[in-house]
Amino acid sequence: MAVTERVRLDKWLWAARFFKTRSLATEACQAGRIKLNGAVVKPAHDVRAGDWLLVRSPGGEFEIQVQGVSDVRGPAPVAQALYAETDASRKSREREAEQRRLAPEPSFELHGRPTKRDRREMERWRG
Structure with a gap:
């Protein structure tokens, strides 16, 4: 594994398996979905140990x-050693996952065009 002092942001995000x-990873940086120390940065920006990221x-x-x-992209345990997630972030993601599990998006159940039976049910609901 190549360990250096600093590396490009897009390479690090890929190596850390985000x-x-x-x-x-490059597209996410360009779209502004990655913040380094509170600022939106380009994919070629350097990342160093101690930096804070919002991904x-x-x-x-x-x-x-x-x-x-x-x-270098390595096994998952090695990639997880490259960063430490805050407790608030972990709890927030777990809470969102629980909400998705309890109340799934209704459109996820729809597949393709409605059948004749589906159309009749929709007409019945509309009155």
């Missing part, structure tokens, strides 16, 4: 402190 590909990814919103830097 994004599946480096191009997805909004498909897995949720993470508030983390960088513990180590690496530009």
